[in-house]
Amino acid sequence: MSAILEIKDLYASVEGTEILKGLNLTLNTGEIHAIMGPNGAGKSTLGNVIAGRDGYTVTAGEVLFKGKDLLQLDTEERACEGVFLAFQYPVEIPGVNNTYFLRAALNAQRAYRGEAPMDAAAFLRLVREKLKILDLKDDLLKRAVNVGFSGGEKKRNEIFQMAVLEPTLAILDETDSGLDIDALRAVAAGVNALRDAGRAMLVITHYQRLLDYIVPDVVHVLADGKIVRSGGAELALQLEEKGYTWLQQEDQQVLESS
Amino acid sequence: MAALALAEYVNAELAAETQSLSWLHDLRTQAQQSLQAHGLPAEGSENWRYSSLRSLLRKPLSVSTDVIVDEQQLLSLVALEKNDFRMVFVNGLYQAQLSLVPVDIQISSLATELKQQNLSAYFTPLPEAVDAGFSWLNASRFEDGLYIKLEDNQVVEQTIHLIQLSVGDVLSHGRHIIDLGADSSLSLNEHFVDLSGVAAGGLLNTQMHILVGKNARMDWTRTQALGSKSMLVDRVDCQLSKGAQLHCTHLDVGGLWIRHDFNVELQGEHGFIQVDGVVLVRGRQHTDFHTRIDHQVENCTSRENFKCIADGRGRGVYNGKILVQPGADGSDSAQKSANLLLSPHAEIDTKPDLEILADDVIASHGATVGQLDEDALYYLRTRGIDVPLGRKMLMRAFCQEVIDRVKAPVAREQLAGKLDQVFTQMEIT
Numbered sequence: 001m002s003a004i005l006e007i008k009d010l011y012a013s014v015e016g017t018e019i020l021k022g023l024n025l026t027l028n029t030g031e032i033h034a035i036m037g038p039n040g041a042g043k044s045t046l047g048n049v050i051a052g053r054d055g056y057t058v059t060a061g062e063v064l065f066k067g068k069d070l071l072q073l074d075t076e077e078r079a080c081e082g083v084f085l086a087f088q089y090p091v092e093i094p095g096v097n098n099t100y101f102l103r104a105a106l107n108a109q110r111a112y113r114g115e116a117p118m119d120a121a122a123f124l125r126l127v128r129e130k131l132k133i134l135d136l137k138d139d140l141l142k143r144a145v146n147v148g149f150s151g152g153e154k155k156r157n158e159i160f161q162m163a164v165l166e167p168t169l170a171i172l173d174e175t176d177s178g179l180d181i182d183a184l185r186a187v188a189a190g191v192n193a194l195r196d197a198g199r200a201m202l203v204i205t206h207y208q209r210l211l212d213y214i215v216p217d218v219v220h221v222l223a224d225g226k227i228v229r230s231g232g233a234e235l236a237l238q239l240e241e242k243g244y245t246w247l248q249q250e251d252q253q254v255l256e257s258s
Numbered sequence: 259m260a261a262l263a264l265a266e267y268v269n270a271e272l273a274a275e276t277q278s279l280s281w282l283h284d285l286r287t288q289a290q291q292s293l294q295a296h297g298l299p300a301e302g303s304e305n306w307r308y309s310s311l312r313s314l315l316r317k318p319l320s321v322s323t324d325v326i327v328d329e330q331q332l333l334s335l336v337a338l339e340k341n342d343f344r345m346v347f348v349n350g351l352y353q354a355q356l357s358l359v360p361v362d363i364q365i366s367s368l369a370t371e372l373k374q375q376n377l378s379a380y381f382t383p384l385p386e387a388v389d390a391g392f393s394w395l396n397a398s399r400f401e402d403g404l405y406i407k408l409e410d411n412q413v414v415e416q417t418i419h420l421i422q423l424s425v426g427d428v429l430s431h432g433r434h435i436i437d438l439g440a441d442s443s444l445s446l447n448e449h450f451v452d453l454s455g456v457a458a459g460g461l462l463n464t465q466m467h468i469l470v471g472k473n474a475r476m477d478w479t480r481t482q483a484l485g486s487k488s489m490l491v492d493r494v495d496c497q498l499s500k501g502a503q504l505h506c507t508h509l510d511v512g513g514l515w516i517r518h519d520f521n522v523e524l525q526g527e528h529g530f531i532q533v534d535g536v537v538l539v540r541g542r543q544h545t546d547f548h549t550r551i552d553h554q555v556e557n558c559t560s561r562e563n564f565k566c567i568a569d570g571r572g573r574g575v576y577n578g579k580i581l582v583q584p585g586a587d588g589s590d591s592a593q594k595s596a597n598l599l600l601s602p603h604a605e606i607d608t609k610p611d612l613e614i615l616a617d618d619v620i621a622s623h624g625a626t627v628g629q630l631d632e633d634a635l636y637y638l639r640t641r642g643i644d645v646p647l648g649r650k651m652l653m654r655a656f657c658q659e660v661i662d663r664v665k666a667p668v669a670r671e672q673l674a675g676k677l678d679q680v681f682t683q684m685e686i687t
């Protein structure tokens with residue numbers, strides 16, 4: 001078992017404000033980790049730092065992806081290396097056809113790996129196969145990227161892209177938010193279909209419910225820019241029941257008894 | 259004749275008339291007098307304030323002589339099927355051997371047609387505005403062009419291509435007449451293309467006169483893909499009768515210095531004009547688009563949608579004049595100018611210019627200047643698409659709205675294909 005992602009004592013700021021404050025996290029191959037935590041804790045910031053968004057400055061620490069320094073790479077190089085971020089708020093791109101976009105992305109990644117571009121027919125077969133898993137409406141493919149998609153359709157579209165691109169590391173930022181039960185199952189099916197010994201996934205969520213479908217190996221709590229607690233799947237249940245204040249109270253007790 | 263600077267043509271003597279048509283002789287003489295009196299549009303002219311002619315006037319240009327272009331060369335420039343009808347002009351002169359003309363309608367070269375009938379009505383009156391220099395230059399010197407006359411009820415199913423090809427440092431004066439009878443219909447795809455290469459470039463000074471008869475319809479695309487040294491001064495005058503429809507979409511993706519004057523007179527009730535455009539200016543390209551839509555009578559509709567992308571040191575100008583004459587109640591006009599300004603050295607000048615002299619009128623207009631959407635670019639990059647490709651995809655996407663408005667599927671695909679090609683070949687960092 002080797003590490004896919006190693007984050008060591010990571011500090012990052014956005015527009016001069018420090019958001020990540022000494023974050024440590026290791027994902028091994030085959031693992032799914034869940035990250036929970038209060039609003040504004042820095043969960044999406046972590047996703048964007050890993051994906052390489054401009055304006056997110058790492059001030060200390062390191063991020064290794066398959067042992068390589070990820071922070072040296074451009075956003076698109078990270079994607080081509082196998083990093084995928086499913087956005088909390090997927091971006092609408094008027095005028096860019098969804099299928100065209102996805103084929104351009106796949107072929108960019110293939111070119112990076114030295115593979116020949118996939119022709120239209122082969123791509124269509126691939127798309128059909130992945131569509132079945134996700135139960136996504138055909139006509140969404142013919143429309144502009146995310147334009148006019150419902151909240152749930154946007155999230156399904158993220159997972160559909162993930163299914164086609166088959167990343168080594170997928171970060172799912174609140175992909176379950178705003179999904180109806182069927183959509184949640186479809187998204188979970190997409191994730192589980194990709195679950196294998198060679199990959200890892202980081203699932204950011206506010207709800208324990210998702211974790212009934214995607215059973216995580218580890219659950220972390222991210223608060224105020226760092227991981228404050230890690231545990232098994234049962235941690236999510238406890239959090240659901242007692243809320244984040246429970247953690248703070250526990251910490252307080254630990255502090256007092258010491 | 260040796261090459262002259264453009265400025266010198268103003269006073270150059272007219273070539274001896276080959277045809278002894280007295281009306282044409284009078285027209286040319288009168289045009290030349292106006293040209294000599296007022297010259298080409300001067301620095302102070304409001305209509306030309308963003309398009310200084312200074313660099314043009316010094317440009318050495320020779321007059322058209324016969325140049326042989328073979329079919330292979332033509333097909334490398336314009337995507338044509340073997341059986342597509344086409345009227346091909348090289349440096350303004352008709353090329354019968356490259357053309358393919360339908361037999362069941364009146365279509366010919368203007369030079370031929372002038373020998374057949376008196377066309378003086380299409381040429382008079384000459385424009386009188388002091389800045390009409392290029393029109394007089396054309397009227398005094400034109401030799402050839404496209405002539406189409408559709409009878410009432412004539413519907414031409416197959417698209418006709420008008421191809422204007424420029425070769426070398428030549429000054430040409432294409433003159434085109436399209437006269438559509440009542441209830442007729444025509445699809446025209448126009449192409450400005452170039453074989454000059456990167457070292458040379460001509461000046462095409464074209465004039466077009468279009469009459470769309472009662473309830474007639476014209477669908478028209480204009481693709482300007484001239485070479486990097488070529489220039490175009492293009493004036494179109496359209497007159498629409500009652501219930502007439504004209505849909506026109508421009509793609510300006512080439513050339514060095516381009517000026518369009520697109521004038522429309524809505525002369526009968528329920529006329530409809532749509533004039534759209536995609537303009538791309540990079541390097542030192544300059545494209546100035548002036549439209550003038552004159553609502554002369556009640557209940558006509560005009561629609562304009564222009565998109566301009568300016569990068570490098572490119573400059574895009576759009577001036578959209580809407581004139582609603584007294585009594586033209588029920589006029590409905592909408593005008594949109596959206597622009598992408600991608601470089602600190604590029605420039606966009608966009609101006610709606612509304613003169614509304616009637617009461618019951620809808621006239622909306624909007625102009626925006628923006629940059630590429632950084633969030634969208636980030637999204638593309640997180641999927642593996644690099645910055646140059648991502649920027650090209652977003653630029654191409656910005657143009658799509660204009661393409662979507664093209665009604666005829668074949669024309670729409672052709673314009674989309676041309677844009678795809680332009681952005682695929684574009685070098686960008």
Ligand SMILES: Nc1ncnc2c1ncn2[C@@H]1O[C@H](COP(=O)(O)OP(=O)(O)OP(=O)(O)O)[C@@H](O)[C@H]1O
Binds near residue numbers: 019
């Ligand atoms: N571009 C930015 N400029 C300034 N502050 C920012 C920016 N992006 C994020 N922040 C701040 O960073 C903090 C962490 O934001 P982040 O989006 O990472 O939180 P989160 O844990 O994902 O919250 P949520 O659960 O609500 O999605 C917040 O206080 C937010 O306001």
Ligand SMILES: [Mg+2]
Binds near residue numbers: 043173
């Ligand atoms: Mg978030």
